[in-house]
Amino acid sequence: MDVSRITDQLFVGGRPHRTDGGALRQLDLDLAICMLPGRPADVVSGLGLPLLHLPTRDNLLFPIPLERLEQGAETALRVLEGGGRVWTYCREGRHRSVAMAACILIASGMPARAAADLLKARRRRADPYAWHIWRRIRAFEARRSEGHR
Numbered sequence: 001m002d003v004s005r006i007t008d009q010l011f012v013g014g015r016p017h018r019t020d021g022g023a024l025r026q027l028d029l030d031l032a033i034c035m036l037p038g039r040p041a042d043v044v045s046g047l048g049l050p051l052l053h054l055p056t057r058d059n060l061l062f063p064i065p066l067e068r069l070e071q072g073a074e075t076a077l078r079v080l081e082g083g084g085r086v087w088t089y090c091r092e093g094r095h096r097s098v099a100m101a102a103c104i105l106i107a108s109g110m111p112a113r114a115a116a117d118l119l120k121a122r123r124r125r126a127d128p129y130a131w132h133i134w135r136r137i138r139a140f141e142a143r144r145s146e147g148h149r
Helices: 018-026 067-079 095-106 110-122 133-144
Strands: 004-005 010-013 031-034 051-053 086-089
Touching: 010 051, 010 095, 018 095, 031 067, 051 067, 067 086, 067 095, 067 133, 095 110, 110 133
Parallel strands: 010 086, 031 051, 031 086
Antiparallel strands: 004 010
16 A cells, blocks of 8 residues: 555555555545545545545646645645544655645645655655645645635
8 A cells, every 4th residue: 555654644645556445444544635637546435434536637737726725725624633634645646645735734834845844754755846746835835824715
């Protein structure tokens, strides 16, 4: 299973395989955020946990919409504040899910650079500093600091 623990309550991963259901259940998750453009993996639907599907593409020409990052971060924040656990995933757990996780950490009060550094340290393949991803993370941080919620 391709999942990395970022904090005690936040996990990032790549697309789950149909055999990952048992391992995902052991994480005791309260929310899954799918950043894939197509339908979420069947294994996730079979877990019976709330799923927020925010279809996005990892594309240099079409950046992740800030509204989707806001929606995911706000939904995750409510779960985290209640003591729950959140897992965000995309195809490889490298860009989109990492951007979402960074935005969740920022919404929790962490600066963007600290969030990106934590993600990089806890998930080897994470690439929060890819220019098209880092720009969205910084734009999210700027928007939050301006009071947009």
